[in-house]
Amino acid sequence: MADASVNGTLLDVRGLRTHFELRRFGFFKVGTVRAVDGISFQLGQGEAVAVVGESGCGKSTLVKTLLGIHPPTEGEIRFNGRDISKFDAATLKWYRSQIGYVQQDPYGALPPFMQAQRILEEPMIVNGVRDRAERMERINTALTEVKLTPVGDILQKFPHMLSGGQQQRLVIARAMILNPKLILADEPVSMLDASVRVEILQILRKLQETHGIGVIYITHDLSTVRYFSERIFVMYGGKLIEHAGVRDLVHHPSHPYTQALLEAISDPDPVNATHMKKVPAGEPPSLVNPPPGCRYHPRCPHHMPGICDVEDPPHFLPRPDHWTACFLYRDGAEAPPP
Amino acid sequence: MNVGDADRLLEVRDLRLYYRTTKGVLQAVDRVDLDLPRDRSIVVVGESGCGKSSLSKALLRLLPRNVAAYDGVVQLGDDDVMKLSDERYRKEVRWVRMGFVPQAAMNTLNPVIRIGEQIYEALILHRRARTKAEADDKAREGFKMVGLPTDFLDRYSFELSGGMRQRAAIAMALVMEPDLVILDEPTSALDVLTQANVMNLLKRVKAEIKTSFILITHDIATSSEIADDAAVMYAGEMVEWSDAGRFYLEPLHPYSQMLMASVPTLHEDRELSFIPGQPPSLINPPTGCRFKDRCPARFAKCDEPPPMFDTADGRKVRCWLHG
Numbered sequence: 001m002a003d004a005s006v007n008g009t010l011l012d013v014r015g016l017r018t019h020f021e022l023r024r025f026g027f028f029k030v031g032t033v034r035a036v037d038g039i040s041f042q043l044g045q046g047e048a049v050a051v052v053g054e055s056g057c058g059k060s061t062l063v064k065t066l067l068g069i070h071p072p073t074e075g076e077i078r079f080n081g082r083d084i085s086k087f088d089a090a091t092l093k094w095y096r097s098q099i100g101y102v103q104q105d106p107y108g109a110l111p112p113f114m115q116a117q118r119i120l121e122e123p124m125i126v127n128g129v130r131d132r133a134e135r136m137e138r139i140n141t142a143l144t145e146v147k148l149t150p151v152g153d154i155l156q157k158f159p160h161m162l163s164g165g166q167q168q169r170l171v172i173a174r175a176m177i178l179n180p181k182l183i184l185a186d187e188p189v190s191m192l193d194a195s196v197r198v199e200i201l202q203i204l205r206k207l208q209e210t211h212g213i214g215v216i217y218i219t220h221d222l223s224t225v226r227y228f229s230e231r232i233f234v235m236y237g238g239k240l241i242e243h244a245g246v247r248d249l250v251h252h253p254s255h256p257y258t259q260a261l262l263e264a265i266s267d268p269d270p271v272n273a274t275h276m277k278k279v280p281a282g283e284p285p286s287l288v289n290p291p292p293g294c295r296y297h298p299r300c301p302h303h304m305p306g307i308c309d310v311e312d313p314p315h316f317l318p319r320p321d322h323w324t325a326c327f328l329y330r331d332g333a334e335a336p337p338p
Numbered sequence: 339m340n341v342g343d344a345d346r347l348l349e350v351r352d353l354r355l356y357y358r359t360t361k362g363v364l365q366a367v368d369r370v371d372l373d374l375p376r377d378r379s380i381v382v383v384g385e386s387g388c389g390k391s392s393l394s395k396a397l398l399r400l401l402p403r404n405v406a407a408y409d410g411v412v413q414l415g416d417d418d419v420m421k422l423s424d425e426r427y428r429k430e431v432r433w434v435r436m437g438f439v440p441q442a443a444m445n446t447l448n449p450v451i452r453i454g455e456q457i458y459e460a461l462i463l464h465r466r467a468r469t470k471a472e473a474d475d476k477a478r479e480g481f482k483m484v485g486l487p488t489d490f491l492d493r494y495s496f497e498l499s500g501g502m503r504q505r506a507a508i509a510m511a512l513v514m515e516p517d518l519v520i521l522d523e524p525t526s527a528l529d530v531l532t533q534a535n536v537m538n539l540l541k542r543v544k545a546e547i548k549t550s551f552i553l554i555t556h557d558i559a560t561s562s563e564i565a566d567d568a569a570v571m572y573a574g575e576m577v578e579w580s581d582a583g584r585f586y587l588e589p590l591h592p593y594s595q596m597l598m599a600s601v602p603t604l605h606e607d608r609e610l611s612f613i614p615g616q617p618p619s620l621i622n623p624p625t626g627c628r629f630k631d632r633c634p635a636r637f638a639k640c641d642e643p644p645p646m647f648d649t650a651d652g653r654k655v656r657c658w659l660h661g
Contacts, residue, residue, distance in 0.1 A: 264534035
């Protein structure tokens, strides 16, 4: 996070909690889903980070809270130094023009009755780009940048006339059209074929580099992360549990959950067929009644009774620029063998 | 692959499944050959729209109404099951000898019937059990095999997590003791850890009971977990056939090579590439090799349709480079 201060911080998230109330009976609350439960991180200008986690770990809620869709229950999100929870409607509109959103399912994210041109034009009309020629020029640039060419062919097409990869490129073009400072990409390639995935990630990466846009890439697929960002956060049960550079994380995972995750991912290799994977038993925790202490302790092979199930682990630094929320490192101990 | 007659379980020749659409006839499965010995598993990989799900439908004769052509030879054991009437096929082959775990199996369980009841129904209808008590015994065994608590038989599908539902769907296919189970994208909707769990389960089941698998998937990395053989489909055709050992390390067809180069790897550093262009339309597929427009190694010969060549080391590939 040292380089973030050099470029200036774009996004500063502190102690963020987003809880959802389950149904109520009169004054009686049934429970709360703690989807995001105490998350802090900083993102520098033009920096790309990835957040990795399984479904139900709260990563999509994190995105929606950052977008200002869900109001945070606690904590603050500062964008360029300004607290977004204090924004009025007009500032919120400005804020949303500063962040692009790339959804998971491109077909669901594009209005089926609009042609590509209108899909790209509308955000500009809403945000006051009045000059028609300028709008067309920006559409042209955006489509060329996401390699949807020839542009003339694409403009009149409806989403269903485009392939999955082309749809996702259109979604990216739409997210880019207002020249945002930050793009939130929520599983942008999980619905696409392997052969297109790489291309989409390369396009996103190139946009991030050429325009200096900050990108938060949310995914469950660790193997695509290394082709995209330098830093990676691992999320489990509504919390960030490990943070490191991508290479450092892949070669020296510290948290037992990260180790399990890395172990579970297969590379295409015939050797895989000869042995079983080591997979931790159990299921991800319920976010309504998360286990006390470390949320991974019921599944953890290194679980230390009396420590892990009592208090929340703080962040320990097993390696430089690499923190992990795990008591195994409480006195600078070595990482356990994976 | 030359297979002794005794080991031969499934032999598919010239299987075709064409659909009628408003724009013309769509050649989803075009003269596909497939061999599967007993107690072996084959993975069929390909991009979406290459006809791999249609292949599973053609094998199981789960056909939509707009079929334009459906023929070929599907030799299962000693019988050509394509010659059976629909009624006999339903009674004797589908679910009984050929099990099926459909795509997103978790959503195919009936939400208003307890999981156990759904399994009993299949067992009794297909005469694998005479009474409900007998069916219950078998269902319990099946649940134990896939590592689910047996009292989950009394639950509804929405009370289970995604991975458990997938296990239940696999158990449902296995209790019928089929010779062959077709799994269509069994792990694509699951989380990484759950995926690894289901693959572990399939490996164990394969070792314990002698069942053959056909695994249809687009996830090449995960497919390597249970593959004995691998086949690649492109634009409705089978373009490569190989044993897994060589396939994952050095695929032959240019398409397979490019597909393999596009798979992100975690543990090894590798430059990734992607396949430019798009698969051809299956309504009027290009003449000659169907991959030629995207192929870096294209030459004059590619305008003629390549046959399936047998290579010197016992693999098969539909590419003139190996002719």
